[in-house]
Amino acid sequence: MAPSKKTAPARPKAPKKTARPVTLGDWLKHAVARYKKTGAALGQIATNSHDEALYLLLRTLALPLDSKPSVLKHKLTAAEVMAVEKMLHRRLDQRIPAAYLTREAFLGEYRFYVDERVIIPRSYFLEIIPQQLDAWLPNPAKVRRVADVCTGSGCLAILLAHHFPKAKVDAIDLSPGALEVAAINVRKHKLASHVKLHESDVFDAVPKVKYDVIISNPPYEPSAHCDELPAEFHREPRMALDGGKDGLDIIRKLLLRACDRLLPHGVVLIEVGGLQHAMDKAFPELDLYWMHTADGSNCVCLIQAERLCKWKG
Numbered sequence: 590m591a592p593s594k595k596t597a598p599a600r601p602k603a604p605k606k607t608a609r610p611v612t613l614g615d616w617l618k619h620a621v622a623r624y625k626k627t628g629a630a631l632g633q634i635a636t637n638s639h640d641e642a643l644y645l646l647l648r649t650l651a652l653p654l655d656s657k658p659s660v661l662k663h664k665l666t667a668a669e670v671m672a673v674e675k676m677l678h679r680r681l682d683q684r685i686p687a688a689y690l691t692r693e694a695f696l697g698e699y700r701f702y703v704d705e706r707v708i709i710p711r712s713y714f715l716e717i718i719p720q721q722l723d724a725w726l727p728n729p730a731k732v733r734r735v736a737d738v739c740t741g742s743g744c745l746a747i748l749l750a751h752h753f754p755k756a757k758v759d760a761i762d763l764s765p766g767a768l769e770v771a772a773i774n775v776r777k778h779k780l781a782s783h784v785k786l787h788e789s790d791v792f793d794a795v796p797k798v799k800y801d802v803i804i805s806n807p808p809y810e811p812s813a814h815c816d817e818l819p820a821e822f823h824r825e826p827r828m829a830l831d832g833g834k835d836g837l838d839i840i841r842k843l844l845l846r847a848c849d850r851l852l853p854h855g856v857v858l859i860e861v862g863g864l865q866h867a868m869d870k871a872f873p874e875l876d877l878y879w880m881h882t883a884d885g886s887n888c889v890c891l892i893q894a895e896r897l898c899k900w901k902g
Protein backbone atom coordinates (compact mmCIF):
# COMPACT_ATOMS: atom_id res chain seq x y z
CA MET A 590 0.00 0.00 0.00
CA ALA A 591 1.33 3.29 -0.96
CA PRO A 592 1.93 5.46 2.03
CA SER A 593 -0.66 8.21 2.23
CA LYS A 594 0.79 11.52 1.40
CA LYS A 595 0.56 13.78 4.36
CA THR A 596 -0.08 17.36 3.38
CA ALA A 597 1.71 19.82 5.56
CA PRO A 598 -0.70 22.12 7.43
CA ALA A 599 -1.03 25.40 5.62
CA ARG A 600 1.05 28.07 7.26
CA PRO A 601 -0.90 31.14 8.24
CA LYS A 602 -0.05 33.87 5.83
CA ALA A 603 1.98 36.68 7.32
CA PRO A 604 0.01 39.93 7.13
CA LYS A 605 1.11 42.02 4.20
CA LYS A 606 3.41 44.68 5.49
CA THR A 607 2.52 48.14 4.33
CA ALA A 608 5.63 50.23 4.21
CA ARG A 609 5.48 53.09 6.67
CA PRO A 610 5.49 56.43 4.93
CA VAL A 611 8.91 58.04 5.09
CA THR A 612 9.09 60.86 2.59
CA LEU A 613 6.58 63.62 1.93
CA GLY A 614 5.68 61.79 -1.30
CA ASP A 615 4.89 58.64 0.75
CA TRP A 616 2.75 60.66 3.15
CA LEU A 617 0.90 62.23 0.24
CA LYS A 618 0.01 58.79 -1.14
CA HIS A 619 -0.95 57.62 2.34
CA ALA A 620 -3.13 60.70 2.89
CA VAL A 621 -4.89 60.33 -0.48
CA ALA A 622 -5.68 56.69 0.36
CA ARG A 623 -7.09 57.80 3.71
CA TYR A 624 -9.28 60.44 2.06
CA LYS A 625 -10.74 57.65 -0.07
CA LYS A 626 -11.15 55.22 2.83
CA THR A 627 -12.84 57.74 5.13
CA GLY A 628 -15.03 59.22 2.39
CA ALA A 629 -14.04 62.73 3.46
CA ALA A 630 -15.97 65.38 1.54
CA LEU A 631 -14.22 67.81 -0.80
CA GLY A 632 -15.36 71.02 -2.46
CA GLN A 633 -14.50 73.59 0.18
CA ILE A 634 -10.95 74.42 -0.88
CA ALA A 635 -10.17 71.76 -3.50
CA THR A 636 -12.11 69.39 -5.68
CA ASN A 637 -9.68 66.48 -5.42
CA SER A 638 -7.98 64.78 -2.49
CA HIS A 639 -4.47 64.99 -3.97
CA ASP A 640 -4.53 68.80 -4.09
CA GLU A 641 -6.10 69.19 -0.67
CA ALA A 642 -3.75 66.66 0.97
CA LEU A 643 -0.68 68.25 -0.62
CA TYR A 644 -1.79 71.69 0.56
CA LEU A 645 -2.36 70.45 4.11
CA LEU A 646 0.96 68.58 4.22
CA LEU A 647 2.91 71.60 3.00
CA ARG A 648 1.18 73.89 5.49
CA THR A 649 1.68 71.42 8.36
CA LEU A 650 5.39 71.19 7.59
CA ALA A 651 5.64 74.97 7.09
CA LEU A 652 6.86 74.46 3.51
CA PRO A 653 6.04 76.95 0.75
CA LEU A 654 2.94 76.15 -1.30
CA ASP A 655 4.96 76.72 -4.47
CA SER A 656 7.68 74.23 -3.47
CA LYS A 657 9.44 72.37 -6.31
CA PRO A 658 8.40 68.72 -6.91
CA SER A 659 11.70 67.64 -5.31
CA VAL A 660 10.13 68.59 -1.95
CA LEU A 661 8.33 65.23 -2.14
CA LYS A 662 11.67 63.55 -1.36
CA HIS A 663 11.87 65.30 2.01
CA LYS A 664 12.13 62.72 4.84
CA LEU A 665 9.91 63.62 7.75
CA THR A 666 11.40 63.92 11.24
CA ALA A 667 9.67 62.22 14.19
CA ALA A 668 8.15 65.56 15.24
CA GLU A 669 6.89 66.18 11.69
CA VAL A 670 5.32 62.72 11.56
CA MET A 671 3.43 63.49 14.77
CA ALA A 672 2.23 66.82 13.39
CA VAL A 673 1.08 65.22 10.12
CA GLU A 674 -0.71 62.38 11.92
CA LYS A 675 -2.52 64.87 14.14
CA MET A 676 -3.53 66.97 11.15
CA LEU A 677 -4.83 63.93 9.22
CA HIS A 678 -6.79 62.81 12.27
CA ARG A 679 -8.44 66.22 12.63
CA ARG A 680 -9.21 66.50 8.93
CA LEU A 681 -10.25 62.93 8.12
CA ASP A 682 -11.57 61.45 11.36
CA GLN A 683 -13.01 64.57 12.93
CA ARG A 684 -14.01 66.00 9.54
CA ILE A 685 -12.76 69.51 10.22
CA PRO A 686 -12.52 71.39 6.91
CA ALA A 687 -8.96 72.04 5.75
CA ALA A 688 -9.41 75.81 5.74
CA TYR A 689 -10.47 75.82 9.40
CA LEU A 690 -7.32 73.84 10.27
CA THR A 691 -5.01 76.27 8.50
CA ARG A 692 -7.15 79.37 9.22
CA GLU A 693 -6.86 80.55 5.63
CA ALA A 694 -8.60 80.35 2.27
CA PHE A 695 -7.82 81.69 -1.17
CA LEU A 696 -9.98 83.31 -3.80
CA GLY A 697 -7.79 83.73 -6.86
CA GLU A 698 -4.66 85.57 -5.84
CA TYR A 699 -6.19 86.82 -2.59
CA ARG A 700 -5.71 85.16 0.78
CA PHE A 701 -8.26 85.47 3.57
CA TYR A 702 -8.34 84.63 7.24
CA VAL A 703 -11.18 82.20 8.01
CA ASP A 704 -12.52 80.32 11.00
CA GLU A 705 -15.78 78.64 12.00
CA ARG A 706 -17.63 81.97 12.12
CA VAL A 707 -17.68 82.15 8.31
CA ILE A 708 -18.29 79.94 5.32
CA ILE A 709 -15.10 79.04 3.43
CA PRO A 710 -14.84 81.33 0.36
CA ARG A 711 -15.49 79.51 -2.93
CA SER A 712 -17.57 81.97 -4.89
CA TYR A 713 -18.04 82.13 -8.64
CA PHE A 714 -17.82 85.92 -8.37
CA LEU A 715 -14.10 85.40 -8.73
CA GLU A 716 -14.78 84.82 -12.45
CA ILE A 717 -17.33 87.62 -12.74
CA ILE A 718 -15.90 90.63 -10.94
CA PRO A 719 -12.85 91.30 -13.01
CA GLN A 720 -13.76 89.86 -16.41
CA GLN A 721 -17.47 90.23 -16.97
CA LEU A 722 -18.95 92.86 -14.70
CA ASP A 723 -17.40 95.90 -16.40
CA ALA A 724 -19.18 95.16 -19.67
CA TRP A 725 -22.50 95.99 -17.94
CA LEU A 726 -21.39 99.34 -16.55
CA PRO A 727 -21.51 102.60 -18.56
CA ASN A 728 -18.16 103.67 -17.10
CA PRO A 729 -16.41 101.25 -14.73
CA ALA A 730 -13.82 103.89 -13.82
CA LYS A 731 -16.62 106.06 -12.45
CA VAL A 732 -18.09 103.46 -10.12
CA ARG A 733 -18.35 105.15 -6.70
CA ARG A 734 -20.52 102.92 -4.52
CA VAL A 735 -20.86 99.17 -4.40
CA ALA A 736 -22.46 96.79 -1.91
CA ASP A 737 -21.70 93.19 -1.00
CA VAL A 738 -24.80 91.79 0.72
CA CYS A 739 -24.10 88.65 2.82
CA THR A 740 -20.38 89.37 3.00
CA GLY A 741 -19.26 86.57 5.36
CA SER A 742 -15.46 86.72 5.51
CA GLY A 743 -15.58 89.93 3.46
CA CYS A 744 -13.85 88.18 0.57
CA LEU A 745 -16.09 89.57 -2.20
CA ALA A 746 -16.20 93.07 -0.73
CA ILE A 747 -12.40 92.97 -0.79
CA LEU A 748 -12.36 91.77 -4.41
CA LEU A 749 -14.70 94.66 -5.27
CA ALA A 750 -12.53 97.17 -3.42
CA HIS A 751 -9.46 96.01 -5.34
CA HIS A 752 -11.34 96.15 -8.64
CA PHE A 753 -12.97 99.55 -8.03
CA PRO A 754 -10.26 101.44 -6.12
CA LYS A 755 -12.22 104.70 -6.19
CA ALA A 756 -15.42 103.19 -4.83
CA LYS A 757 -16.77 102.95 -1.31
CA VAL A 758 -17.79 99.38 -0.53
CA ASP A 759 -20.56 98.51 1.94
CA ALA A 760 -20.11 94.96 3.25
CA ILE A 761 -23.28 93.70 4.91
CA ASP A 762 -23.97 90.63 7.05
CA LEU A 763 -26.45 89.68 9.74
CA SER A 764 -23.92 87.59 11.68
CA PRO A 765 -21.79 89.53 14.21
CA GLY A 766 -19.25 86.67 14.17
CA ALA A 767 -18.89 86.84 10.40
CA LEU A 768 -18.39 90.60 10.61
CA GLU A 769 -15.57 90.10 13.15
CA VAL A 770 -13.82 87.88 10.60
CA ALA A 771 -14.55 90.36 7.80
CA ALA A 772 -12.97 93.10 9.93
CA ILE A 773 -9.78 91.03 10.23
CA ASN A 774 -9.64 90.61 6.45
CA VAL A 775 -10.39 94.25 5.70
CA ARG A 776 -7.53 95.20 8.05
CA LYS A 777 -5.15 92.65 6.54
CA HIS A 778 -5.89 93.96 3.04
CA LYS A 779 -5.41 97.55 4.28
CA LEU A 780 -8.85 98.54 2.99
CA ALA A 781 -10.40 100.04 6.11
CA SER A 782 -10.87 103.39 4.36
CA HIS A 783 -12.71 101.72 1.44
CA VAL A 784 -14.78 98.94 2.99
CA LYS A 785 -17.40 99.67 5.64
CA LEU A 786 -19.00 96.80 7.54
CA HIS A 787 -22.68 96.80 8.47
CA GLU A 788 -24.57 94.40 10.71
CA SER A 789 -27.90 94.23 8.96
CA ASP A 790 -30.65 91.95 7.66
CA VAL A 791 -30.01 92.65 3.96
CA PHE A 792 -30.33 96.49 3.71
CA ASP A 793 -32.57 97.06 6.76
CA ALA A 794 -29.91 98.78 8.92
CA VAL A 795 -27.77 100.25 6.13
CA PRO A 796 -27.88 104.03 5.52
CA LYS A 797 -30.02 104.84 2.49
CA VAL A 798 -27.49 105.32 -0.29
CA LYS A 799 -27.70 104.19 -3.92
CA TYR A 800 -25.20 101.89 -5.56
CA ASP A 801 -23.70 101.36 -9.00
CA VAL A 802 -23.31 97.67 -8.25
CA ILE A 803 -24.84 95.32 -5.70
CA ILE A 804 -23.53 91.78 -5.49
CA SER A 805 -24.56 88.94 -3.22
CA ASN A 806 -23.61 85.35 -2.58
CA PRO A 807 -26.46 84.68 -0.14
CA PRO A 808 -27.42 81.49 1.69
CA TYR A 809 -29.34 79.59 -1.01
CA GLU A 810 -29.50 75.93 -0.02
CA PRO A 811 -33.03 74.67 0.59
CA SER A 812 -33.25 73.79 4.32
CA ALA A 813 -33.84 70.07 3.70
CA HIS A 814 -30.72 69.93 1.53
CA CYS A 815 -28.65 71.52 4.32
CA ASP A 816 -29.59 68.65 6.63
CA GLU A 817 -28.17 66.16 4.15
CA LEU A 818 -24.82 67.84 3.54
CA PRO A 819 -21.62 65.96 4.49
CA ALA A 820 -20.12 66.51 7.96
CA GLU A 821 -17.57 69.07 6.73
CA PHE A 822 -20.34 71.40 5.59
CA HIS A 823 -22.13 71.12 8.95
CA ARG A 824 -19.05 72.76 10.45
CA GLU A 825 -19.83 75.90 8.46
CA PRO A 826 -22.37 78.35 9.92
CA ARG A 827 -25.87 77.13 9.11
CA MET A 828 -27.01 80.69 8.44
CA ALA A 829 -24.40 80.94 5.67
CA LEU A 830 -26.00 78.04 3.82
CA ASP A 831 -29.68 77.78 4.69
CA GLY A 832 -31.89 79.82 2.38
CA GLY A 833 -35.17 78.57 3.84
CA LYS A 834 -37.67 76.03 2.49
CA ASP A 835 -37.00 76.66 -1.20
CA GLY A 836 -33.61 78.36 -0.75
CA LEU A 837 -34.98 81.71 -1.95
CA ASP A 838 -35.72 83.53 1.36
CA ILE A 839 -32.82 85.98 1.31
CA ILE A 840 -32.80 86.28 -2.48
CA ARG A 841 -36.50 87.35 -2.45
CA LYS A 842 -35.82 89.94 0.20
CA LEU A 843 -32.79 91.26 -1.67
CA LEU A 844 -34.66 91.52 -4.97
CA LEU A 845 -37.50 93.45 -3.30
CA ARG A 846 -35.11 95.91 -1.61
CA ALA A 847 -32.54 96.34 -4.39
CA CYS A 848 -34.57 98.68 -6.65
CA ASP A 849 -34.54 101.43 -4.00
CA ARG A 850 -30.78 100.95 -3.60
CA LEU A 851 -29.66 101.09 -7.22
CA LEU A 852 -28.66 104.09 -9.33
CA PRO A 853 -30.58 104.17 -12.67
CA HIS A 854 -27.65 102.54 -14.52
CA GLY A 855 -27.01 100.12 -11.64
CA VAL A 856 -26.93 96.32 -11.66
CA VAL A 857 -27.49 93.61 -9.10
CA LEU A 858 -25.76 90.24 -9.36
CA ILE A 859 -26.70 87.21 -7.27
CA GLU A 860 -25.01 83.81 -6.99
CA VAL A 861 -27.64 81.10 -6.57
CA GLY A 862 -25.90 77.70 -6.69
CA GLY A 863 -28.24 75.09 -8.13
CA LEU A 864 -31.32 77.36 -8.09
CA GLN A 865 -31.06 78.63 -11.65
CA HIS A 866 -34.28 76.96 -12.82
CA ALA A 867 -36.09 77.76 -9.57
CA MET A 868 -35.12 81.42 -10.06
CA ASP A 869 -36.26 81.55 -13.68
CA LYS A 870 -39.57 80.01 -12.58
CA ALA A 871 -40.04 82.23 -9.53
CA PHE A 872 -39.14 85.50 -11.29
CA PRO A 873 -40.01 85.13 -15.01
CA GLU A 874 -40.65 88.89 -15.40
CA LEU A 875 -37.07 89.64 -14.39
CA ASP A 876 -35.75 87.85 -17.47
CA LEU A 877 -32.59 86.95 -15.54
CA TYR A 878 -29.32 87.10 -17.43
CA TRP A 879 -27.02 84.20 -16.45
CA MET A 880 -23.33 85.05 -16.46
CA HIS A 881 -21.00 82.52 -18.03
CA THR A 882 -18.76 80.49 -15.70
CA ALA A 883 -15.89 78.27 -16.82
CA ASP A 884 -17.47 75.04 -15.55
CA GLY A 885 -20.78 75.80 -17.27
CA SER A 886 -22.76 76.11 -14.04
CA ASN A 887 -23.65 79.73 -14.96
CA CYS A 888 -25.04 80.25 -11.49
CA VAL A 889 -24.71 84.04 -11.16
CA CYS A 890 -27.57 86.14 -12.50
CA LEU A 891 -27.58 89.81 -13.37
CA ILE A 892 -30.52 92.21 -13.34
CA GLN A 893 -30.45 95.86 -14.42
CA ALA A 894 -32.07 98.51 -12.21
CA GLU A 895 -34.68 99.42 -14.78
CA ARG A 896 -36.05 95.91 -15.09
CA LEU A 897 -35.91 95.31 -11.36
CA CYS A 898 -37.84 98.48 -10.57
CA LYS A 899 -40.45 97.75 -13.26
CA TRP A 900 -40.95 94.31 -11.71
CA LYS A 901 -41.24 95.70 -8.21
CA GLY A 902 -43.78 98.25 -9.49
Ligand SMILES: C[S@@+](CC[C@H](N)C(=O)[O-])C[C@H]1O[C@@H](n2cnc3c(N)ncnc32)[C@H](O)[C@@H]1O
Binds near residue numbers: 709712806
Ligand atom coordinates in the same frame (compact mmCIF):
# COMPACT_ATOMS: atom_id res chain seq x y z
C1 LIG B 1 -22.98 81.94 1.41
S1 LIG B 1 -22.34 83.00 2.70
C2 LIG B 1 -21.41 84.10 1.67
C3 LIG B 1 -20.20 84.67 2.30
C4 LIG B 1 -19.25 85.38 1.33
N1 LIG B 1 -19.89 86.43 0.58
C5 LIG B 1 -18.60 84.39 0.38
O1 LIG B 1 -18.88 84.43 -0.82
O2 LIG B 1 -17.81 83.56 0.85
C6 LIG B 1 -23.77 83.89 3.14
C7 LIG B 1 -23.62 84.93 4.25
O3 LIG B 1 -24.91 85.56 4.42
C8 LIG B 1 -25.09 85.90 5.76
N2 LIG B 1 -26.54 86.11 5.98
C9 LIG B 1 -27.47 85.18 6.20
N3 LIG B 1 -28.68 85.77 6.31
C10 LIG B 1 -28.49 87.10 6.13
C11 LIG B 1 -29.37 88.22 6.10
N4 LIG B 1 -30.67 88.09 6.28
N5 LIG B 1 -28.83 89.43 5.87
C12 LIG B 1 -27.50 89.59 5.68
N6 LIG B 1 -26.62 88.55 5.71
C13 LIG B 1 -27.12 87.32 5.92
C14 LIG B 1 -24.45 84.75 6.51
O4 LIG B 1 -24.12 85.13 7.83
C15 LIG B 1 -23.24 84.42 5.63
O5 LIG B 1 -22.12 85.08 6.10
